[in-house]
Amino acid sequence: MKQKLWAGLAAICLAGALLLAGCGGQGAAKTEPANKDIILSTTTSTRDSGLLDALLPVFEQESGYKVKVIAVGTGQALKMGEQGEADVLLVHAPEAEKKVLATGAAVNRKLVMHNDFVFVGPKNDPSGIAKQPVDSALRNIAQAKETFVSRGDDSGTHKMELALWKKAGLQPEEGWYRSAGAGMGQTLKIADERQGYTLTDRATWLALQKNMTLTILVEGDPSLLNIYHVMEVNSEKFTKVNKAGAQAFSKFLLSSKGQQMIAEFGKDKYGQALFFADGGKTEADLGVK
Protein backbone atom coordinates (compact mmCIF):
# COMPACT_ATOMS: atom_id res chain seq x y z
CA MET A 1 0.00 0.00 0.00
CA LYS A 2 2.68 2.41 0.98
CA GLN A 3 4.67 1.91 -2.21
CA LYS A 4 1.56 2.59 -4.28
CA LEU A 5 0.88 5.71 -2.29
CA TRP A 6 4.37 7.14 -2.71
CA ALA A 7 4.58 6.06 -6.33
CA GLY A 8 1.34 7.88 -7.08
CA LEU A 9 2.55 11.01 -5.38
CA ALA A 10 5.90 10.88 -7.11
CA ALA A 11 4.27 10.34 -10.49
CA ILE A 12 2.04 13.41 -10.07
CA CYS A 13 4.98 15.58 -9.11
CA LEU A 14 7.36 14.19 -11.72
CA ALA A 15 4.82 14.81 -14.47
CA GLY A 16 4.77 18.39 -13.26
CA ALA A 17 8.54 18.59 -13.31
CA LEU A 18 8.80 17.28 -16.85
CA LEU A 19 6.18 19.69 -18.15
CA LEU A 20 7.90 22.52 -16.37
CA ALA A 21 11.17 21.62 -18.04
CA GLY A 22 9.38 21.55 -21.37
CA CYS A 23 8.13 25.11 -20.92
CA GLY A 24 11.57 26.59 -21.45
CA GLY A 25 11.98 25.75 -25.10
CA GLN A 26 8.78 27.11 -26.64
CA GLY A 27 8.11 30.14 -28.76
CA ALA A 28 10.14 29.91 -31.95
CA ALA A 29 10.35 33.15 -33.92
CA LYS A 30 11.31 34.12 -37.43
CA THR A 31 14.70 35.57 -36.57
CA GLU A 32 16.11 34.01 -33.45
CA PRO A 33 18.19 36.54 -31.46
CA ALA A 34 21.26 35.22 -29.65
CA ASN A 35 19.99 36.24 -26.21
CA LYS A 36 16.21 36.12 -26.28
CA ASP A 37 15.35 37.43 -22.83
CA ILE A 38 15.04 41.14 -22.20
CA ILE A 39 14.45 42.32 -18.65
CA LEU A 40 12.31 45.46 -18.76
CA SER A 41 12.23 47.31 -15.49
CA THR A 42 9.26 49.63 -15.44
CA THR A 43 6.63 51.33 -13.34
CA THR A 44 3.39 49.74 -12.22
CA SER A 45 1.36 52.26 -14.26
CA THR A 46 2.50 50.90 -17.64
CA ARG A 47 1.43 47.42 -16.56
CA ASP A 48 -1.69 48.19 -14.50
CA SER A 49 -3.10 50.41 -17.27
CA GLY A 50 -2.75 47.49 -19.70
CA LEU A 51 -0.41 49.33 -22.10
CA LEU A 52 2.31 46.67 -21.99
CA ASP A 53 -0.23 43.90 -22.56
CA ALA A 54 -1.04 45.65 -25.84
CA LEU A 55 2.51 46.49 -26.93
CA LEU A 56 4.60 43.48 -25.91
CA PRO A 57 2.92 40.69 -27.92
CA VAL A 58 3.44 42.75 -31.09
CA PHE A 59 7.09 43.45 -30.28
CA GLU A 60 7.76 39.83 -29.32
CA GLN A 61 6.10 38.57 -32.48
CA GLU A 62 8.13 40.93 -34.68
CA SER A 63 11.52 40.58 -33.05
CA GLY A 64 11.61 37.11 -31.52
CA TYR A 65 12.58 38.54 -28.14
CA LYS A 66 10.86 37.62 -24.89
CA VAL A 67 10.32 40.59 -22.59
CA LYS A 68 10.36 39.92 -18.85
CA VAL A 69 8.46 42.79 -17.26
CA ILE A 70 9.43 43.66 -13.72
CA ALA A 71 6.84 46.26 -12.75
CA VAL A 72 7.91 48.11 -9.62
CA GLY A 73 8.05 51.68 -8.39
CA THR A 74 10.24 53.93 -10.53
CA GLY A 75 12.74 54.26 -7.65
CA GLN A 76 13.32 50.50 -7.63
CA ALA A 77 13.22 50.30 -11.42
CA LEU A 78 16.04 52.87 -11.64
CA LYS A 79 17.96 51.08 -8.90
CA MET A 80 17.80 47.85 -10.92
CA GLY A 81 19.28 49.76 -13.85
CA GLU A 82 22.03 51.23 -11.68
CA GLN A 83 23.01 47.73 -10.62
CA GLY A 84 22.88 46.24 -14.09
CA GLU A 85 20.01 43.92 -13.10
CA ALA A 86 17.78 45.07 -15.96
CA ASP A 87 18.41 45.60 -19.67
CA VAL A 88 16.05 48.45 -20.45
CA LEU A 89 14.07 50.93 -18.34
CA LEU A 90 10.71 52.61 -19.04
CA VAL A 91 10.22 55.10 -16.21
CA HIS A 92 8.67 58.45 -15.29
CA ALA A 93 10.81 60.43 -12.87
CA PRO A 94 12.87 62.84 -15.05
CA GLU A 95 15.04 64.29 -12.25
CA ALA A 96 15.95 60.86 -10.85
CA GLU A 97 16.55 59.55 -14.39
CA LYS A 98 19.08 62.29 -15.08
CA LYS A 99 21.02 61.28 -11.98
CA VAL A 100 21.20 57.68 -13.21
CA LEU A 101 22.37 58.91 -16.62
CA ALA A 102 25.07 60.96 -14.91
CA THR A 103 26.47 57.85 -13.20
CA GLY A 104 26.87 56.23 -16.62
CA ALA A 105 24.68 53.25 -15.66
CA ALA A 106 22.18 54.02 -18.43
CA VAL A 107 22.44 55.49 -21.92
CA ASN A 108 20.23 56.68 -24.79
CA ARG A 109 17.47 58.28 -22.73
CA LYS A 110 14.58 59.04 -25.06
CA LEU A 111 11.16 60.59 -24.57
CA VAL A 112 8.43 58.04 -25.35
CA MET A 113 5.10 59.46 -24.22
CA HIS A 114 3.35 61.52 -21.60
CA ASN A 115 0.05 61.88 -19.88
CA ASP A 116 -0.70 63.80 -16.73
CA PHE A 117 -1.25 63.45 -13.03
CA VAL A 118 -4.56 64.40 -11.47
CA PHE A 119 -5.66 64.98 -7.88
CA VAL A 120 -8.67 62.87 -6.99
CA GLY A 121 -10.77 63.10 -3.85
CA PRO A 122 -14.25 62.66 -2.38
CA LYS A 123 -17.13 64.09 -4.40
CA ASN A 124 -18.18 66.46 -1.56
CA ASP A 125 -14.58 67.81 -1.52
CA PRO A 126 -14.33 68.81 2.19
CA SER A 127 -11.10 70.78 1.66
CA GLY A 128 -12.49 72.70 -1.31
CA ILE A 129 -9.67 71.99 -3.76
CA ALA A 130 -11.77 71.58 -6.92
CA LYS A 131 -10.36 73.49 -9.90
CA GLN A 132 -7.76 75.22 -7.70
CA PRO A 133 -4.15 75.64 -8.82
CA VAL A 134 -1.96 72.85 -7.36
CA ASP A 135 -0.33 75.04 -4.68
CA SER A 136 -3.56 76.29 -3.18
CA ALA A 137 -5.20 72.88 -3.48
CA LEU A 138 -2.43 71.36 -1.36
CA ARG A 139 -2.59 74.29 1.08
CA ASN A 140 -6.34 73.76 1.51
CA ILE A 141 -5.84 70.05 2.25
CA ALA A 142 -3.12 70.83 4.80
CA GLN A 143 -5.20 73.52 6.50
CA ALA A 144 -8.34 71.39 6.67
CA LYS A 145 -6.20 68.44 7.80
CA GLU A 146 -8.19 66.17 5.50
CA THR A 147 -6.84 62.68 4.79
CA PHE A 148 -4.25 62.57 2.00
CA VAL A 149 -3.01 59.13 0.94
CA SER A 150 0.55 59.07 -0.43
CA ARG A 151 2.05 56.21 -2.44
CA GLY A 152 5.02 56.26 -0.08
CA ASP A 153 6.93 53.75 -2.23
CA ASP A 154 9.57 55.90 -3.96
CA SER A 155 7.72 55.53 -7.25
CA GLY A 156 7.59 58.20 -9.95
CA THR A 157 4.17 59.28 -8.71
CA HIS A 158 5.47 59.50 -5.13
CA LYS A 159 8.48 61.55 -6.25
CA MET A 160 6.14 63.88 -8.15
CA GLU A 161 3.85 64.26 -5.14
CA LEU A 162 6.77 65.10 -2.81
CA ALA A 163 8.04 67.66 -5.33
CA LEU A 164 4.60 69.29 -5.44
CA TRP A 165 4.41 69.62 -1.63
CA LYS A 166 7.89 71.08 -1.64
CA LYS A 167 7.03 73.53 -4.39
CA ALA A 168 3.98 74.66 -2.43
CA GLY A 169 6.24 75.21 0.58
CA LEU A 170 4.30 72.75 2.72
CA GLN A 171 5.37 69.97 5.03
CA PRO A 172 2.73 67.19 5.23
CA GLU A 173 2.11 66.09 8.80
CA GLU A 174 1.38 62.76 10.35
CA GLY A 175 -2.21 62.29 11.34
CA TRP A 176 -3.90 63.33 8.12
CA TYR A 177 -1.04 62.40 5.73
CA ARG A 178 -1.00 58.64 5.24
CA SER A 179 1.86 56.80 3.55
CA ALA A 180 0.49 53.65 1.90
CA GLY A 181 3.70 52.02 0.68
CA ALA A 182 1.69 50.47 -2.15
CA GLY A 183 1.15 50.56 -5.90
CA MET A 184 -1.23 53.02 -7.56
CA GLY A 185 -4.23 50.69 -7.66
CA GLN A 186 -3.96 49.83 -3.98
CA THR A 187 -3.35 53.47 -3.01
CA LEU A 188 -6.45 54.61 -4.90
CA LYS A 189 -8.46 51.91 -3.16
CA ILE A 190 -7.21 53.09 0.25
CA ALA A 191 -8.03 56.70 -0.60
CA ASP A 192 -11.47 55.58 -1.72
CA GLU A 193 -12.16 53.63 1.47
CA ARG A 194 -10.91 56.47 3.69
CA GLN A 195 -12.54 59.15 1.53
CA GLY A 196 -9.21 60.94 1.22
CA TYR A 197 -7.34 62.80 -1.48
CA THR A 198 -4.49 61.36 -3.55
CA LEU A 199 -2.37 62.03 -6.61
CA THR A 200 -2.65 59.53 -9.45
CA ASP A 201 -1.54 59.22 -13.03
CA ARG A 202 -4.45 59.54 -15.42
CA ALA A 203 -3.93 56.15 -17.07
CA THR A 204 -4.30 54.17 -13.84
CA TRP A 205 -7.23 56.39 -12.81
CA LEU A 206 -9.13 55.74 -16.04
CA ALA A 207 -8.50 52.02 -15.73
CA LEU A 208 -9.74 51.93 -12.12
CA GLN A 209 -12.40 54.60 -11.87
CA LYS A 210 -15.21 52.11 -12.43
CA ASN A 211 -14.58 50.86 -8.88
CA MET A 212 -14.25 54.30 -7.30
CA THR A 213 -16.49 56.82 -5.59
CA LEU A 214 -13.75 59.47 -5.83
CA THR A 215 -13.64 62.03 -8.60
CA ILE A 216 -11.04 64.19 -10.37
CA LEU A 217 -10.72 67.56 -8.62
CA VAL A 218 -7.52 69.14 -9.95
CA GLU A 219 -6.14 68.63 -13.45
CA GLY A 220 -4.52 70.41 -16.34
CA ASP A 221 -1.87 72.33 -14.37
CA PRO A 222 1.42 72.40 -16.35
CA SER A 223 3.30 71.12 -13.29
CA LEU A 224 1.28 67.88 -13.45
CA LEU A 225 2.84 66.50 -16.63
CA ASN A 226 3.79 62.83 -16.34
CA ILE A 227 6.63 62.08 -18.73
CA TYR A 228 7.90 58.61 -19.63
CA HIS A 229 11.39 57.97 -20.95
CA VAL A 230 13.07 54.81 -22.17
CA MET A 231 16.73 54.20 -21.28
CA GLU A 232 19.08 51.37 -22.14
CA VAL A 233 21.27 50.03 -19.35
CA ASN A 234 24.92 50.66 -20.29
CA SER A 235 26.37 47.41 -21.64
CA GLU A 236 29.90 48.82 -21.43
CA LYS A 237 29.51 49.06 -17.68
CA PHE A 238 27.50 45.85 -17.20
CA THR A 239 28.63 43.10 -19.56
CA LYS A 240 25.67 40.84 -18.78
CA VAL A 241 23.22 43.36 -20.19
CA ASN A 242 21.34 42.29 -23.33
CA LYS A 243 22.42 45.29 -25.43
CA ALA A 244 20.86 44.20 -28.73
CA GLY A 245 17.58 43.39 -27.00
CA ALA A 246 17.46 46.70 -25.15
CA GLN A 247 18.14 48.60 -28.36
CA ALA A 248 15.49 46.65 -30.24
CA PHE A 249 12.88 47.37 -27.57
CA SER A 250 13.73 51.08 -27.42
CA LYS A 251 13.61 51.27 -31.20
CA PHE A 252 10.23 49.55 -31.26
CA LEU A 253 8.71 51.99 -28.74
CA LEU A 254 9.85 54.93 -30.87
CA SER A 255 8.97 53.35 -34.24
CA SER A 256 5.95 54.73 -36.05
CA LYS A 257 4.09 51.50 -35.31
CA GLY A 258 4.91 51.58 -31.59
CA GLN A 259 4.03 55.26 -31.34
CA GLN A 260 0.75 54.74 -33.13
CA MET A 261 -0.20 51.88 -30.79
CA ILE A 262 0.58 54.09 -27.79
CA ALA A 263 -1.48 56.95 -29.22
CA GLU A 264 -4.45 54.66 -29.89
CA PHE A 265 -4.26 52.72 -26.64
CA GLY A 266 -7.37 53.04 -24.49
CA LYS A 267 -9.53 54.89 -27.02
CA ASP A 268 -11.77 51.89 -27.58
CA LYS A 269 -12.20 51.11 -23.90
CA TYR A 270 -12.19 54.52 -22.18
CA GLY A 271 -13.22 56.83 -24.99
CA GLN A 272 -9.94 58.71 -24.68
CA ALA A 273 -6.26 57.88 -25.15
CA LEU A 274 -4.38 57.05 -21.95
CA PHE A 275 -1.02 58.30 -23.24
CA PHE A 276 0.16 60.89 -25.76
CA ALA A 277 2.91 59.56 -28.03
CA ASP A 278 5.96 61.85 -28.04
CA GLY A 279 8.54 59.95 -30.12
CA GLY A 280 11.28 62.26 -31.39
CA LYS A 281 10.29 65.14 -29.11
CA THR A 282 12.21 66.54 -26.15
CA GLU A 283 10.97 67.70 -22.77
CA ALA A 284 11.32 71.29 -23.97
CA ASP A 285 8.66 70.60 -26.62
CA LEU A 286 6.25 69.70 -23.81
CA GLY A 287 6.93 73.02 -22.11
CA VAL A 288 9.16 71.64 -19.33
CA LYS A 289 12.21 73.72 -18.47
Added chain:
Amino acid sequence: MTYIGQGLGEAVRLLLQLDPAVLKVAWLTLQVSGLAALISVVLGVPLGCALATRRFRGRGALVSFVNVGMGMPPVVVGLLVSLLLWRYGPLGDWQLLYTPWAMVIAQVLIAAPIVASLSFSAIVSLDERLPLQLLALGASRLQADRLLIKEAKLGLLAAVIAGFGRAVSEVGASMMVGGNLKDETRVLTTATVLEVGKGNYELAISFGLILLVLVYLVVAVLTVLQQAGKRGCS
Protein backbone atom coordinates in the same frame (compact mmCIF):
# COMPACT_ATOMS: atom_id res chain seq x y z
CA MET B 1 -21.35 43.20 -1.94
CA THR B 2 -21.79 43.47 -5.70
CA TYR B 3 -18.13 42.49 -6.18
CA ILE B 4 -18.63 39.24 -4.33
CA GLY B 5 -21.67 38.29 -6.39
CA GLN B 6 -20.08 39.33 -9.66
CA GLY B 7 -16.81 37.69 -8.71
CA LEU B 8 -18.47 34.40 -7.92
CA GLY B 9 -20.45 34.54 -11.15
CA GLU B 10 -17.38 35.40 -13.17
CA ALA B 11 -15.35 32.67 -11.46
CA VAL B 12 -17.93 30.02 -12.26
CA ARG B 13 -18.12 31.29 -15.84
CA LEU B 14 -14.31 31.16 -16.25
CA LEU B 15 -14.19 27.69 -14.76
CA LEU B 16 -17.01 26.35 -16.89
CA GLN B 17 -15.57 27.88 -20.05
CA LEU B 18 -12.16 26.45 -19.17
CA ASP B 19 -10.66 29.84 -20.01
CA PRO B 20 -7.20 28.99 -21.42
CA ALA B 21 -5.43 31.92 -19.73
CA VAL B 22 -6.82 30.94 -16.34
CA LEU B 23 -6.11 27.26 -16.87
CA LYS B 24 -2.53 28.09 -17.77
CA VAL B 25 -2.03 29.96 -14.52
CA ALA B 26 -3.64 27.14 -12.52
CA TRP B 27 -1.56 24.50 -14.30
CA LEU B 28 1.67 26.41 -13.70
CA THR B 29 0.76 26.76 -10.04
CA LEU B 30 0.29 23.01 -9.78
CA GLN B 31 3.60 22.33 -11.56
CA VAL B 32 5.71 24.75 -9.52
CA SER B 33 4.24 23.96 -6.13
CA GLY B 34 3.92 20.23 -6.88
CA LEU B 35 7.60 20.05 -7.74
CA ALA B 36 8.53 22.17 -4.73
CA ALA B 37 6.45 19.88 -2.49
CA LEU B 38 8.07 16.78 -3.99
CA ILE B 39 11.59 18.09 -3.41
CA SER B 40 10.61 19.18 0.10
CA VAL B 41 9.37 15.64 0.82
CA VAL B 42 12.49 14.02 -0.65
CA LEU B 43 14.68 16.25 1.53
CA GLY B 44 12.43 16.71 4.54
CA VAL B 45 11.15 13.20 5.31
CA PRO B 46 14.59 11.50 5.46
CA LEU B 47 15.97 14.44 7.45
CA GLY B 48 13.06 14.24 9.90
CA CYS B 49 13.51 10.46 10.22
CA ALA B 50 17.25 10.76 10.75
CA LEU B 51 16.75 13.38 13.43
CA ALA B 52 14.21 11.13 15.16
CA THR B 53 16.10 7.85 15.05
CA ARG B 54 19.82 8.66 15.00
CA ARG B 55 22.04 10.19 17.63
CA PHE B 56 24.88 12.26 16.23
CA ARG B 57 26.90 15.39 16.92
CA GLY B 58 25.03 18.58 16.25
CA ARG B 59 21.65 16.82 16.25
CA GLY B 60 20.16 19.18 18.82
CA ALA B 61 21.34 22.18 16.85
CA LEU B 62 19.87 20.72 13.64
CA VAL B 63 16.51 20.05 15.33
CA SER B 64 16.25 23.63 16.55
CA PHE B 65 17.39 24.85 13.13
CA VAL B 66 14.60 22.87 11.42
CA ASN B 67 12.09 24.17 13.93
CA VAL B 68 13.17 27.75 13.28
CA GLY B 69 12.75 26.99 9.58
CA MET B 70 9.08 26.27 10.26
CA GLY B 71 8.60 29.83 11.34
CA MET B 72 10.84 31.28 8.66
CA PRO B 73 9.21 34.42 7.22
CA PRO B 74 8.75 33.73 3.47
CA VAL B 75 9.64 37.29 2.58
CA VAL B 76 13.11 36.75 4.09
CA VAL B 77 13.50 33.62 1.97
CA GLY B 78 12.43 35.61 -1.08
CA LEU B 79 14.98 38.32 -0.36
CA LEU B 80 17.74 35.77 0.24
CA VAL B 81 17.02 33.86 -2.98
CA SER B 82 16.84 37.15 -4.93
CA LEU B 83 20.20 38.29 -3.60
CA LEU B 84 21.79 34.94 -4.48
CA LEU B 85 20.29 34.78 -7.98
CA TRP B 86 20.77 38.42 -9.03
CA ARG B 87 22.61 38.72 -12.32
CA TYR B 88 25.59 40.06 -10.37
CA GLY B 89 24.93 37.88 -7.32
CA PRO B 90 26.95 34.77 -6.37
CA LEU B 91 24.78 32.44 -8.51
CA GLY B 92 23.98 35.00 -11.20
CA ASP B 93 25.56 32.99 -14.00
CA TRP B 94 22.87 30.35 -13.66
CA GLN B 95 20.33 32.89 -14.94
CA LEU B 96 17.57 31.57 -12.75
CA LEU B 97 15.98 34.74 -11.40
CA TYR B 98 12.49 35.40 -12.83
CA THR B 99 12.09 31.75 -13.91
CA PRO B 100 9.82 29.05 -12.46
CA TRP B 101 12.95 27.39 -11.08
CA ALA B 102 13.65 30.35 -8.81
CA MET B 103 10.13 29.97 -7.44
CA VAL B 104 10.67 26.25 -6.88
CA ILE B 105 13.88 27.03 -4.94
CA ALA B 106 12.16 29.60 -2.75
CA GLN B 107 9.17 27.35 -2.10
CA VAL B 108 11.43 24.41 -1.21
CA LEU B 109 13.31 26.57 1.30
CA ILE B 110 9.97 27.50 2.84
CA ALA B 111 8.27 24.09 2.74
CA ALA B 112 11.14 21.65 3.42
CA PRO B 113 11.67 22.65 7.07
CA ILE B 114 7.94 22.19 7.69
CA VAL B 115 7.98 18.72 6.15
CA ALA B 116 11.13 17.83 8.10
CA SER B 117 9.79 19.09 11.39
CA LEU B 118 6.40 17.38 11.06
CA SER B 119 8.07 14.13 9.94
CA PHE B 120 10.33 14.34 12.97
CA SER B 121 7.30 14.76 15.25
CA ALA B 122 5.42 11.92 13.54
CA ILE B 123 8.24 9.44 14.17
CA VAL B 124 9.19 10.68 17.61
CA SER B 125 5.58 10.25 18.73
CA LEU B 126 5.74 6.51 18.01
CA ASP B 127 6.42 4.27 20.99
CA GLU B 128 10.06 4.88 21.79
CA ARG B 129 10.63 1.18 22.51
CA LEU B 130 9.60 0.26 18.95
CA PRO B 131 12.99 0.92 17.27
CA LEU B 132 14.81 -0.91 20.03
CA GLN B 133 12.48 -3.86 19.72
CA LEU B 134 12.91 -3.96 15.94
CA LEU B 135 16.67 -3.91 16.29
CA ALA B 136 16.54 -6.60 19.01
CA LEU B 137 14.48 -8.80 16.68
CA GLY B 138 17.37 -8.67 14.24
CA ALA B 139 16.30 -5.89 11.84
CA SER B 140 19.06 -3.85 10.26
CA ARG B 141 19.05 -0.08 10.80
CA LEU B 142 17.54 0.53 7.34
CA GLN B 143 14.91 -2.19 7.75
CA ALA B 144 13.95 -0.70 11.09
CA ASP B 145 13.69 2.75 9.49
CA ARG B 146 11.39 1.44 6.78
CA LEU B 147 9.08 -0.11 9.36
CA LEU B 148 9.07 3.08 11.40
CA ILE B 149 8.14 5.13 8.33
CA LYS B 150 5.34 2.70 7.63
CA GLU B 151 4.07 3.01 11.19
CA ALA B 152 4.18 6.80 11.09
CA LYS B 153 2.64 7.21 7.64
CA LEU B 154 -0.46 9.04 8.81
CA GLY B 155 1.64 11.74 10.37
CA LEU B 156 4.05 11.77 7.42
CA LEU B 157 1.21 12.31 4.97
CA ALA B 158 0.05 15.22 7.10
CA ALA B 159 3.58 16.60 6.71
CA VAL B 160 3.31 16.25 2.92
CA ILE B 161 -0.06 18.03 2.88
CA ALA B 162 1.30 20.85 5.04
CA GLY B 163 4.34 21.19 2.77
CA PHE B 164 2.25 21.44 -0.38
CA GLY B 165 -0.16 23.85 1.28
CA ARG B 166 2.68 26.11 2.35
CA ALA B 167 4.29 26.08 -1.09
CA VAL B 168 1.10 26.74 -3.05
CA SER B 169 -0.05 29.59 -0.83
CA GLU B 170 3.23 31.48 -1.03
CA VAL B 171 2.87 34.93 -2.56
CA GLY B 172 5.55 37.40 -1.37
CA ALA B 173 8.58 35.26 -2.12
CA SER B 174 7.06 33.97 -5.37
CA MET B 175 6.46 37.53 -6.54
CA MET B 176 9.99 38.60 -5.61
CA VAL B 177 11.93 35.79 -7.28
CA GLY B 178 9.46 34.97 -10.06
CA GLY B 179 8.61 38.52 -11.10
CA ASN B 180 4.97 37.54 -11.84
CA LEU B 181 5.68 37.18 -15.57
CA LYS B 182 2.68 36.36 -17.73
CA ASP B 183 2.62 32.72 -18.94
CA GLU B 184 5.93 32.07 -17.20
CA THR B 185 5.95 32.75 -13.48
CA ARG B 186 2.43 34.00 -12.87
CA VAL B 187 0.77 31.64 -10.41
CA LEU B 188 -2.65 31.86 -8.78
CA THR B 189 -1.50 33.82 -5.72
CA THR B 190 0.51 36.44 -7.62
CA ALA B 191 -2.19 36.71 -10.30
CA THR B 192 -4.71 37.47 -7.55
CA VAL B 193 -2.52 40.27 -6.18
CA LEU B 194 -2.01 41.66 -9.69
CA GLU B 195 -5.72 41.72 -10.53
CA VAL B 196 -6.49 43.50 -7.25
CA GLY B 197 -3.87 46.11 -8.23
CA LYS B 198 -5.55 46.50 -11.59
CA GLY B 199 -8.95 46.84 -9.97
CA ASN B 200 -10.29 43.67 -11.61
CA TYR B 201 -11.92 42.29 -8.47
CA GLU B 202 -14.05 39.77 -10.36
CA LEU B 203 -10.98 38.18 -11.88
CA ALA B 204 -9.12 38.34 -8.55
CA ILE B 205 -11.98 36.53 -6.83
CA SER B 206 -12.03 33.87 -9.52
CA PHE B 207 -8.29 33.28 -9.18
CA GLY B 208 -8.76 33.00 -5.41
CA LEU B 209 -11.59 30.52 -5.85
CA ILE B 210 -9.64 28.41 -8.32
CA LEU B 211 -6.73 28.33 -5.87
CA LEU B 212 -9.07 27.06 -3.17
CA VAL B 213 -10.47 24.38 -5.49
CA LEU B 214 -6.95 23.34 -6.52
CA VAL B 215 -5.73 23.04 -2.93
CA TYR B 216 -8.88 21.15 -2.02
CA LEU B 217 -8.42 18.65 -4.86
CA VAL B 218 -4.76 17.97 -4.06
CA VAL B 219 -5.44 17.63 -0.36
CA ALA B 220 -8.44 15.42 -1.08
CA VAL B 221 -6.30 13.06 -3.19
CA LEU B 222 -3.64 12.91 -0.46
CA THR B 223 -6.26 12.35 2.21
CA VAL B 224 -7.85 9.50 0.28
CA LEU B 225 -4.39 7.94 -0.01
CA GLN B 226 -3.83 8.52 3.70
CA GLN B 227 -7.08 6.86 4.69
CA ALA B 228 -6.57 3.99 2.23
CA GLY B 229 -3.13 3.44 3.76
CA LYS B 230 -4.66 3.35 7.21
CA ARG B 231 -7.14 0.64 6.25
CA GLY B 232 -4.52 -1.40 4.48
CA CYS B 233 -2.38 -1.57 7.58
CA SER B 234 -4.95 -2.33 10.29
